[in-house]
Amino acid sequence: MQFNKLTGGASIVRCMHATAVRTHNRSARQLAAHQETPVIRFRLTELLSEKAFREGRRIEWQDVAQATGIHKATLSRMLNIRGYNASISSVDSLCRFFGCQVGDLLVYVLNP
Structure with a gap:
């Protein structure tokens, strides 16, 4: 010292x-x-893969953005930022696009 x-x-x-x-x-x-800290995780990648398989075609994130009206940057944040705070309208648009319920799109994870 x-x-x-x-x-x-x-x-x-x-x-x-x-x-x-x-x-x-x-x-x-x-x-x-x-x-x-528990977080709510978006299952976007899984749902996109399932939809592409069902429809027998490749679906890009650009296609999701155009169909839902959600900007690509917002979709990217939902995918990459833990605990991203999405709007209800975005969740609604994604549920309509994937043909799923909110519980299919969002998963509560206790220890990510």
Whole structure:
């Protein structure tokens, strides 16, 4: 530990260490809470595969976007962002497109 006679450096170093420890502990708690936080997951990939198989054709995300009126960026967020907060109208449009119920589109996952 370095000591600076003019500023009382020893106490500054201790304070910086305590702050780093608190930050580390808080980050660990947030990470643990995030890992245990339940999320609602979209089953878009599975439903798209099932629909493509039923119809005997390849379906692209662009096709889903055009048919539902949902922007491709929004579909991408639904696929890639854990716990994405989608609007009810988006969920409704996707259920209509896939011909499914909300429970078929969304799955509650306790530990993702």
